[in-house]
Amino acid sequence: xxxxxxxxxxxxxxxxxxxxxxxxxxxxxxxxxxxxxxxxxxxxxxxxxxxxxxxxxxxxxxxxxxxxxxxxxxxxxxxxxxxxxxxxxxxxxxxxxxxxxxxxxxxxxxxxxxxxxxxxxxxxxxxxxxxxxxxxxxxxxxxxxxxx
Amino acid sequence: xxxxxxxxxxxxxxxxxxxxxxxxxxxxxxxxxxxxxxxxxxxxxxxxxxxxxxxxxxxxxxxxxxxxxxxxxxxxxxxxxxxxxxxxxxxxxxxxxxxxxxxxxxxxxxxxxxxxxxxxxxxxxxxxxxxxxxxxxxxxxxxxxxxxxxxxxxxxxxxxxxxxxxxxxxxxxxxxxxxxxxxxxxxxxxxxxxxxxxxxxxxxxxxxxxxxxxxxxxxxxxxxxxxxxxxxxxxxxxxxxxxxxxxxxxxxxxxxxxxxxxxxxxxxxxxxxxxxxxxxxxxxxxxxxx
Numbered sequence: 158x159x160x161x162x163x164x165x166x167x168x169x170x171x172x173x174x175x176x177x178x179x180x181x182x183x184x185x186x187x188x189x190x191x192x193x194x195x196x197x198x199x200x201x202x203x204x205x206x207x208x209x210x211x212x213x214x215x216x217x218x219x220x221x222x223x224x225x226x227x228x229x230x231x232x233x234x235x236x237x238x239x240x241x242x243x244x245x246x247x248x249x250x251x252x253x254x255x256x257x258x259x260x261x262x263x264x265x266x267x268x269x270x271x272x273x274x275x276x277x278x279x280x281x282x283x284x285x286x287x288x289x290x291x292x293x294x295x296x297x298x299x300x301x302x303x304x305x
Numbered sequence: 306x307x308x309x310x311x312x313x314x315x316x317x318x319x320x321x322x323x324x325x326x327x328x329x330x331x332x333x334x335x336x337x338x339x340x341x342x343x344x345x346x347x348x349x350x351x352x353x354x355x356x357x358x359x360x361x362x363x364x365x366x367x368x369x370x371x372x373x374x375x376x377x378x379x380x381x382x383x384x385x386x387x388x389x390x391x392x393x394x395x396x397x398x399x400x401x402x403x404x405x406x407x408x409x410x411x412x413x414x415x416x417x418x419x420x421x422x423x424x425x426x427x428x429x430x431x432x433x434x435x436x437x438x439x440x441x442x443x444x445x446x447x448x449x450x451x452x453x454x455x456x457x458x459x460x461x462x463x464x465x466x467x468x469x470x471x472x473x474x475x476x477x478x479x480x481x482x483x484x485x486x487x488x489x490x491x492x493x494x495x496x497x498x499x500x501x502x503x504x505x506x507x508x509x510x511x512x513x514x515x516x517x518x519x520x521x522x523x524x525x526x527x528x529x530x531x532x533x534x535x536x537x538x539x540x541x542x543x544x545x546x547x548x549x550x551x552x553x554x555x556x557x558x559x560x561x562x563x564x565x566x567x568x569x570x571x572x573x574x575x576x577x578x579x580x581x582x583x584x585x586x587x588x589x590x591x592x593x594x595x
Contacts, residue, residue: 172511175477176518182477183484183522 184221187228195219202232211238333364335437335447336566337466337494341482343453345474346501349541350531351450352380353548354470357563359414360548363445366405368437369419370462371452372428378418382409382544392420395432401439410549415444425458437465446566455489469494470528470566474502475514480522487523498525499562502533529562531555 188195199219206212218233338351348371355367369377372391378384389404394417401417408414417440420427440447451462463469469490473483487496500516507513516530531537534555540547548559564571 170511172508172514172518175514176521179477179480179514179522182481186481186485187488 184228188221203234206234209239210236213237332438332441333443333445333447334468335441335449335466336468336470337370337449337451337463338470338472339451339459339462339486339490340472340479341453341455341486342479345472345479346531346537347453347472348376348380348450349537349546350470350472350499350501351377351448352546353559354563354566355414355446355448356381356408356411356546356548357559358446358448358566359408359411360551360560361563361567362413363567364413364415364443365446365448366415366417366440366444368417368440368447368449370433370449370458372419372423372425372458372461373421374452375419375421377450378406378416379544380541381416381546383416383418384544387416387418390418390420391433391436392423392427394436395429401436425452425456425461428457428461430461430464433461434464441465455486459486459489463490463494466494469496470499471496471523471525472499472501473519473523475500475504475508475516475519477514480514480519483523487525496525497528498523499528500530503530504533528565529558531558 185192199217202219203212203214203217213235216233216235220231220233222229222231338347338354340347348369351367355365359365367377367381368391369375370391371377375390378387383406386406388406389399391404393399394401394404405415405417408416437447437449447465449462449466452458471483471486473479483498490496498520500519503516504513508515516527520527532555534553536553536555537547540549547553547556548563550556551560561571
């Protein structure tokens with residue numbers, strides 16, 4: 158049906174496909190990081206945040222976006238529950254700083270068992286849209302390490 | 306007659322007294338025309354921009370830096386006049402004046418051809434830089450047609466330049482390669498963008514990246530847009546760059562780019578109507594994501 162309308166109205170997606178493919182490929186080009194490394198970074202990120210709050214590991218999204226010729230890393234980390242720090246592993250103090258962005262990125266105010274209803278406003282299955290910049294970095298994108 | 310001329314007395318220094326009366330007061334601008342990817346129209350762009358700049362009365366030298374794959378001469382229709390090439394000059398077999406070929410139609414347009422039967426790695430980067438400097442002493446513009454790739458040929462072509470024009474077609478591969486080249490160039494060359502081979506009708510139908518799409522990624526000052534016109538192929542067949550005339554949209558586009566290069570405040574390029582039709586909008590609403 159949708160395709161029918163698109164054909165009828167002369168709307169084709171191939172330029173959008175091109176844009177998206179370019180976006181992705183350039184992201185990796187600029188990062189100059191192997192996909193495994195990015196996965197590892199994602200796991201480490203979740204591990205750190207998990208010290209403070211319980212996150213839904215399966216729904217964590219880490220993306221990179223371009224701003225001018227720089228890259229920004231955007232993380233969307235749904236919080237399932239807030240763990241009061243147990244104080245066991247050298248993180249006795251609540252130290253909210255590192256987890257701040259993750260809290261702000263939570264789909265709703267963190268409380269028990271709210272995770273399932275949280276994305277109500279978003280498309281089914283898709284994580285909520287609200288995101289917060291986790292970290293902005295001007296990577297080696299301007300001058301790749303291999304330059305000159 | 307292939308007489309080996311005397312090398313410069315002091316080796317590396319360019320010959321200053323040749324055509325001394327014509328030396329401009331200040332150094333000309335050396336602009337490298339590059340893209341990374343092959344086949345996007347660097348040579349055609351170089352030929353046409355050189356022609357258009359010369360038509361403005363500027364003294365222009367076109368340097369074919371694509372050693373081993375000489376092409377600029379045939380696009381300009383000067384292939385039968387070429388006797389010596391870049392490497393002959395770099396090897397000090399001939400002087401610049403002997404190697405420079407004057408254009409058939411334009412008094413102020415000159416070509417320095419590439420060597421056809423030599424290898425790119427035979428070019429000495431420092432000598433290339435010196436040669437471009439020598440050309441800047443007597444020309445207003447030195448346009449350097451860069452080979453495809455980012456290896457030694459690219460580095461040599463870029464060596465003497467202060468500015469860069471990057472040519473990009475609205476294709477994923479070309480955009481990616483230009484992105485890479487711009488990263489390699491860095492900010493020192495103040496790269497400016499020419500979008501080449503655009504098909505506005507396809508863009509309208511969402512079947513081709515638009516200039517805005519391309520430049521949303523590259524984010525470079527837009528020098529101009531050249532449509533994908535059959536007349537470009539026809540003029541190349543004949544060895545008569547399109548910009549030799551001023552008739553038609555494409556020739557005008559080249560002349561407008563030349564004016565912008567010269568610093569004239571020509572109206573910003575308006576390549577296509579980016580506006581979507583009502584039905585197109587309707588289609589995208591029904592289609593959800595675009």
